[in-house]
Amino acid sequence: CSSSNLGGKLLPAVTFELLKESTESKARLGKLHTPHGTVDTPVFMPVGTQATVKAMSPRELEEIGARIILSNTYHLYLRPGHTLIQEAGGLHKFMAWSGPILTDSGGFQVFSLGDLRKITEEGVEFRSHIDGSKHLFTPEKVMEIEMALGPDIAMVFDECVSYPTTYEYAKEAMERTTRWAERCLKAHHKEDQALFAIVQGSSFRELREKSARDLVSLDFPGYAVGGLSVGEPKPLMYEVLDYTVPLLPLHKPRYLMGVGSPDCVIEGVLRGIDMFDCVLPTRIARNGTVFTKLGKLVIRNAKYKNDFTPLDHHCDCYTCRTFTRAYIRHLFNVNEILGLRLTTIHNLHFLLELMRNIRKAIAADSLSEFREEFYRYYEPEQF
Ligand SMILES: CCNc1nc2cc3[nH]c(NC)nc3cc2c(=O)[nH]1
Numbered sequence: 090c091s092s093s094n095l096g097g098k099l100l101p102a103v104t105f106e107l108l109k110e111s112t113e114s115k116a117r118l119g120k121l122h123t124p125h126g127t128v129d130t131p132v133f134m135p136v137g138t139q140a141t142v143k144a145m146s147p148r149e150l151e152e153i154g155a156r157i158i159l160s161n162t163y164h165l166y167l168r169p170g171h172t173l174i175q176e177a178g179g180l181h182k183f184m185a186w187s188g189p190i191l192t193d194s195g196g197f198q199v200f201s202l203g204d205l206r207k208i209t210e211e212g213v214e215f216r217s218h219i220d221g222s223k224h225l226f227t228p229e230k231v232m233e234i235e236m237a238l239g240p241d242i243a244m245v246f247d248e249c250v251s252y253p254t255t256y257e258y259a260k261e262a263m264e265r266t267t268r269w270a271e272r273c274l275k276a277h278h279k280e281d282q283a284l285f286a287i288v289q290g291s292s293f294r295e296l297r298e299k300s301a302r303d304l305v306s307l308d309f310p311g312y313a314v315g316g317l318s319v320g321e322p323k324p325l326m327y328e329v330l331d332y333t334v335p336l337l338p339l340h341k342p343r344y345l346m347g348v349g350s351p352d353c354v355i356e357g358v359l360r361g362i363d364m365f366d367c368v369l370p371t372r373i374a375r376n377g378t379v380f381t382k383l384g385k386l387v388i389r390n391a392k393y394k395n396d397f398t399p400l401d402h403h404c405d406c407y408t409c410r411t412f413t414r415a416y417i418r419h420l421f422n423v424n425e426i427l428g429l430r431l432t433t434i435h436n437l438h439f440l441l442e443l444m445r446n447i448r449k450a451i452a453a454d455s456l457s458e459f460r461e462e463f464y465r466y467y468e469p470e471q472f
């Protein structure tokens with residue numbers, strides 16, 4: 090059922106149950122209840138930009154324990170169109186994913202189109218990266234698209250400001266984003282879909298605090314921290330989280346957008362983040378780079394030519410149980426599709442397994458030991 094009806098008062102479609110707060114950090118265990126099932130948090134959400142997590146079938150996603158996945162409003166609006174997907178019965182039916190789905194609002198995509206877009210108070214005029222046709226995304230239009238796509242969680246239309254930026258521009262963009270969020274709230278009318286807000290303000294503390302305060306007063310069911318993982322040094326991202334997350338409601342989910350490298354996920358969880366998404370694990374898999382306990386491994390490297398051991402000696406995923414480095418390197422060498430499928434399965438399993446272990450560590454109040462142990466082996470990158 091979507092949102093049960095108690096004497097006319099509709100219960101919200103998506104609710105967050107705070108199960109346990111860590112004693113040693115801001116980490117917490119939770120359950121995100123949605124019309125398409127419940128998600129244990131902290132959670133990593135694989136990205137399925139064009140209504141598919143590239144190279145993975147829904148069955149394989151289920152097998153590795155994926156629960157909630159992301160799709161992209163911008164891409165699906167352009168192809169095949171949100172009206173076609175609505176005709177198909179919505180995204181869940183169209184892509185045969187029965188679990189929870191979150192759609193971003195296209196904000197990030199249209200802003201990364203560079204000078205192919207024009208921002209006004211009304212919205213963003215942009216040219217399609219496919220055929221150059223002109224489009225206008227307004228908060229109202231984006232709400233119409235996301236209501237038609239039918240995900241369990243829809244994101245507001247915001248402006249993700251690039252890094253670095255000036256205080257003046259960050260202020261102007263943040264205040265407009267808050268006005269857009271109010272317009273999204275007014276235009277959104279789908280009871281079985283939750284609308285999450287996105288905090289902006291770049292790396293300026295008073296802008297982040299103003300953005301958080303204004304959005305919290307609008308009482309959204311969930312809050313994302315946007316404008317991060319856009320090229321800023323990791324310590325700066327952590328600093329922004331240190332002073333932004335505490336301003337968000339304890340009993341609502343916090344979503345850090347675009348973060349999915351193992352070290353950033355651990356640092357985000359420690360700072361009170363519940364939800365993560367990132368194209369990194371699937372994107373680097375397709376060019377043969379995999380996560381392992383000891384850091385990243387590039388399988389095309391000649392040193393793996395005669396290496397008949399698994400990708401990651403500590404992993405029990407289908408790829409690592411079944412194939413060797415030599416075989417997967419061969420597949421990449423001869424451009425065989427199975428190669429990138431196997432590395433995608435492994436990288437997603439790696440991230441989802443990391444989340445399972447993080448949840449276990451929070452439950453056992455041992456997340457800082459887990460973090461020490463993880464860093465003892467894992468070599469994080471600077472960006
Ligand atoms: C929902 C669309 N809006 C929206 N998406 C985002 C996607 C991101 N992806 C990354 N790093 C890969 N940072 C992001 C920030 C935002 C952001 O501030 N806003």
Ligand SMILES: [Zn+2]
Nearest residue numbers: 404406409435
């Ligand atoms: Zn594996």
